[in-house]
Amino acid sequence: MAPVSVKSVLISESVDPCCKIILQENGIDVTEKPQMSKEELLAEIQKYDGLVVRSATKVTADVINAGSNLKIIGRAGTGVDNVDVDAATKRGIIVMNTPNGNTISAAELTCALLMNLSRHIPQAAMSMKDGQWDRKKFMGAELSGKVLGILGLGRIGKEVATRMQSFGMRTIGYDPITPLEVSASWGVEQMSLEQLWPQCDYITVHTPLIPATTGLLNDTTFAKCKKGVKVVNCARGGIIDEAALLRALESGQCGGAGLDVFVEEPPTDRALVNHPNVIGCPHLGASTKEAQARCGKDIALQIVDMARGKALVGAVNAQVLANTFSPDSHQWIKLGESLGRVLKACTASKQPYSQVHVTSLGECLKKSTGFLSSAAVVGLLREGPQYGPNLVNALPLAAEAGITVKTAHEESGAREACVVEVSMNGSSYKAVGSVQAGVPVLLEFNGSVFRQPVPLTGHLLFFKATTSTELLLSVTGVLAAAGVDMESFSASTAISGDTWYCMGISSLLGDIGALKSLVKEAAQLTV
Numbered sequence: 001m002a003p004v005s006v007k008s009v010l011i012s013e014s015v016d017p018c019c020k021i022i023l024q025e026n027g028i029d030v031t032e033k034p035q036m037s038k039e040e041l042l043a044e045i046q047k048y049d050g051l052v053v054r055s056a057t058k059v060t061a062d063v064i065n066a067g068s069n070l071k072i073i074g075r076a077g078t079g080v081d082n083v084d085v086d087a088a089t090k091r092g093i094i095v096m097n098t099p100n101g102n103t104i105s106a107a108e109l110t111c112a113l114l115m116n117l118s119r120h121i122p123q124a125a126m127s128m129k130d131g132q133w134d135r136k137k138f139m140g141a142e143l144s145g146k147v148l149g150i151l152g153l154g155r156i157g158k159e160v161a162t163r164m165q166s167f168g169m170r171t172i173g174y175d176p177i178t179p180l181e182v183s184a185s186w187g188v189e190q191m192s193l194e195q196l197w198p199q200c201d202y203i204t205v206h207t208p209l210i211p212a213t214t215g216l217l218n219d220t221t222f223a224k225c226k227k228g229v230k231v232v233n234c235a236r237g238g239i240i241d242e243a244a245l246l247r248a249l250e251s252g253q254c255g256g257a258g259l260d261v262f263v264e265e266p267p268t269d270r271a272l273v274n275h276p277n278v279i280g281c282p283h284l285g286a287s288t289k290e291a292q293a294r295c296g297k298d299i300a301l302q303i304v305d306m307a308r309g310k311a312l313v314g315a316v317n318a319q320v321l322a323n324t325f326s327p328d329s330h331q332w333i334k335l336g337e338s339l340g341r342v343l344k345a346c347t348a349s350k351q352p353y354s355q356v357h358v359t360s361l362g363e364c365l366k367k368s369t370g371f372l373s374s375a376a377v378v379g380l381l382r383e384g385p386q387y388g389p390n391l392v393n394a395l396p397l398a399a400e401a402g403i404t405v406k407t408a409h410e411e412s413g414a415r416e417a418c419v420v421e422v423s424m425n426g427s428s429y430k431a432v433g434s435v436q437a438g439v440p441v442l443l444e445f446n447g448s449v450f451r452q453p454v455p456l457t458g459h460l461l462f463f464k465a466t467t468s469t470e471l472l473l474s475v476t477g478v479l480a481a482a483g484v485d486m487e488s489f490s491a492s493t494a495i496s497g498d499t500w501y502c503m504g505i506s507s508l509l510g511d512i513g514a515l516k517s518l519v520k521e522a523a524q525l526t527v
Contacts, residue, residue, distance in 0.1 A: 096315045143168065356404070479503075
């Protein structure tokens with residue numbers, strides 16, 4: 001991938017000092033302005049290429065659209081709930097997080113809450129401070145032999161499982177993504193939610209907050225659990241329905257809850273926090289010196305690596321870029337975009353497009369189909385919206401414009417090529433290109449094979465006409481009259497008596513009308 005220019009970064013929250021140091025050591029200007037109001041952030045964000053936040057800054061669509069130079073939003077932490085990822089994607093802005101930064105800290109806090117729930121340690125400690133000595137009131141239970149249900153078997157869920165197994169707990173879980181054999185390798189038996197609910201003595205959640213997980217624990221699911229089940233949430237407020245949890249606590253269906261996160265933070269409705277069987281923390285999952293240093297370091301290094309075109313780690317909205325960091329990927333990206341631009345120029349009067357079909361050919365391009373299709377769409381949509389298309393937002397912008405993008409890969413022996421076909425109003429155009437000696441070239445256009453591959457660089461003039469020496473003389477005459485020199489020339493094989501020609505020219509014609517009167521089709525562009 002070509003390096004992304006990131007010259008200045010705004011850090012809007014308290015992030016470990018190593019973040020600023022690493023960015024500055026790599027030539028990036030850093031400004032730290034914590035605790036800005038939304039109005040202050042809207043005014044300030046215009047100056048920067050990058051923004052680094054934790055969880056307090058709300059990076060809304062308004063903020064994203066105000067950041068006219070923004071290229072990267074870095075979240076020094078796991079979730080990106082506070083970032084409007086869809087708005088960022090439409091603007092072509094990469095959003096990244098630090099998926100590993102607070103894994104251990106969040107897992108350890110979860111384990112601590114599980115232990116505190118089993119032995120009522122916070123309540124007993126407060127009782128002691130009040131001068132009491134009440135051993136019977138705080139009768140607890142051992143964790144050994146109990147069943148822990150883990151909802152979400154990602155990095156944190158795995159770490160919780162391995163730690164609680166050392167206490168003799170049986171760990172079961174549910175995750176629609178993690179394969180059964182993977183979770184089984186670290187001692188978690190996966191099952192359906194319906195099978196899981198009635199078995200658990202303790203339940204902990206480690207999922208993102210998405211529509212499918214909002215209210216995952218509710219009145220209905222609490223009713224399916226063992227009476228007295230204890231629950232922990234160190235993930236995101238809202239995964240456990242807070243009103244349902246309070247009802248379950250009051251009825252005894254839930255025997256206790258350890259909560260580090262809430263729907264509203266800080267919570268203004270204190271009924272849940274004040275319940276005697278609730279242990280509440282002020283969102284401390286990542287609040288360790290080690291986690292903060294790790295997150296600060298990780299986000300800084302990820303931004304530097306991306307800016308240098310070295311690697312892309314932690315991107316939540318730019319998966320298409322994952323395979324763009326090989327040494328020769330830049331030329332293939334340029335090829336895809338150039339093929340799109342050739343097709344755009346040659347179909348200018350026939351738009352809008354209804355479908356784009358991109359096919360990669362050859363074993364070496366098997367993992368390149370995604371970025372080739374995005375690059376081709378960039379070429380087709382160039383000069384479109386206010387914020388130009390790039391590899392991040394090309395496909396969402398195409399969908400918004402009603403264009404269906406299809407991709408495919410075909411093995412073709414030793415041949416490596418990209419095929420882009422566009423459909424519009426019942427007709428279609430197809431361009432085939434490759435990279436030769438490090439240069440993107442056009443090999444075929446609409447079924448006609450160029451005898452000499454056309455280098456896709458500089459000013460190009462395409463036209464289709466019946467093969468004729470007189471015609472070529474007339475075309476060069478039009479160029480000469482306009483003061484334009486012909487620098488290269490390639491003709492294709494003839495199909496139905498017509499030939500496609502491509503000329504490399506010194507500059508674009510100011511008026512292509514004179515040429516169009518001589519030929520059947522004509523277009524010019526700069527690549």
